[in-house]
Amino acid sequence: MGRGTGPGDPGSAAARSRLWARLDAAVRGLAAPPSTPLLVVDLDAVDANAADLERRAGGTPLRLASKSVRVPALMRRALARDGFHGVLAYTLAEALWLEEHEVADDLLVAYPTVDRAALGELVVSPRAAARVTLMVDDVAHLDVVDSVRSSRAVPVRVAIDVDAGLQVGGRHVGPKRSPLRDAAGVLALAREVVARPGFTLVGAMTYEGQVAGVPDDVPTARARSLAVRRLKSASVAQLGERRRAVRDALVDLVGPDGLELWNAGGSGSVEASAADPVVTEVAAGSGLLVPTLFDHYRSFEPRPAAFFGLPVTRRPSPDVATVHGGGLVASGAAGADRLPTPWAPPGLRLTGLEGAGEVQTPLVGPSAPMLAIGDLVWFRHAKSGELFEHARTVHLLSGDRFVEEVETYRGLGLAF
Known part of the structure; x- marks a missing residue:
């Protein structure tokens, strides 16, 4: 993320932890449990x-x-x-x-x-x-x-x-x-x-x-x-x-x-x-949305604005948490930079063997042991608009609550 390293940097562990808390509060405020992947845009x-x-x-x-x-x-x-x-x-x-x-x-x-x-x-x-x-x-x-x-x-x-x-x-x-x-x-x-x-x-x-x-x-x-x-x-x-x-x-x-x-x-x-x-x-x-491919530019400091949440569905071992789905891979020349990035909580990463899977994605790292079945892990997509081909709606976040749920092209029945 950019050139900042302090707590104000959106890519710092502190900022990502705050984001996790905001998203957790917003999800708890929903009237009904959401389906996943849960797409969110931070207004x-x-x-x-x-x-x-x-x-x-x-x-x-x-x-x-x-x-x-x-x-x-x-x-x-x-x-x-x-x-x-x-x-x-x-x-x-x-x-x-x-x-x-x-x-x-x-x-x-x-x-x-x-x-x-x-x-x-x-x-x-x-x-x-x-x-x-x-x-x-x-x-x-x-x-x-x-x-x-x-x-x-x-x-x-x-x-x-x-x-x-x-x-x-x-x-x-x-x-x-x-x-x-x-x-x-x-x-x-x-x-x-x-x-x-x-x-x-x-x-x-x-x-x-x-x-x-x-x-x-x-x-x-x-x-x-x-x-x-x-x-x-x-x-x-x-x-x-x-x-x-x-x-x-x-x-x-x-x-x-x-x-x-x-x-x-x-x-x-x-x-x-x-x-x-x-x-x-x-x-x-x-x-506007700053996917991960736009993290490292001298011309601007990135503020990630689009995320998708996936639930932890199993714990194969104490140091691994597996979420359901995750294989939202970006177009372009195949490489690690086209994979989604586990973002919040901080301290998670994909495994080299499985990467981001179609039906499951195992995660490792310092934060993996604290995750429980049912917890949501938030990812960033590598490219901007492609994320929205994977769900019918997006929840719009303002502060620590969702203020609106809006339709994507897919939700409107459109495929361009």
Whole structure:
């Protein structure tokens, strides 16, 4: 956790013990025993994290990354703040649902889509088409849109996804996203968009995942962290030049008022992304809830806000406590950093042999002997929104009591 080591550090043993007491008091206050996994979001931490994101953005609007939240009530809470506007959706079907249910009226789909059913809904709805912007990086994406409509009477808004990886020594460092890496390639696609009836070019996106999504202050990996920070610095400098070149080419094509938006960054790169004058908005989502993959960044102090509780169901030996379930493993390259982390009470860890299991997870460590059958152990997920695919509802914590139980996408019957 971060750089703090004192009792005020959210990762300290004292803070985690206090959290355990808060959660225990809140559970005891429920009218009926909860089902597990019991998902909890600490609103106090969410609000503090949101304020910190706004501070880091320095006035640049924050676009809420829905993939990292997946709970409409929490999305509405963030969007009600002055520093947040609009949603960065992860599928068109999701964007259409959020638009229909008035969660947001400005939705940018972060990834190209070939979902013909969802596109069919978009092209017959003037209201949705005016509120939703599609992402493209290939003429084929335009062809798919044209294949589902009989008329171009409803214009479709599009933004161009521009590769934001670091180009060094003939290698590409960063997420494998757009094939468009220079102004010439972007301009060729932009000309096609402008020339085609039924499309409106409104902006661009550059997601520098090698800056926004890689920890750079890991206490157990000092040398690697130093190398990551150097890579990030080089990426920011190179990307700034590329953005300016692409922006200038697009402005020559559509005019200075033709580009409504330039989306960039993520929770781990808010300051660097917002500092670029080309960028008009910065994406953020994980920074609200702070999963374990966001624990070790120099740019901010993490305040964990999302937890899930599992009950102790057996004691195989005096030094082992086994909880039911637990195998909520995050996506990405397989590794220990994708496993959930036993968090409260402090002093627990997964075993090397079983890890986090589908139906049981044995825990060891100094706190294991004090746990009794029926006690809840609280975990943190490695990634933010993925946690909420595992339960129908989330309990919202304020102080030491639950103030509301709200539905996740899964609880609403949604699977995007």
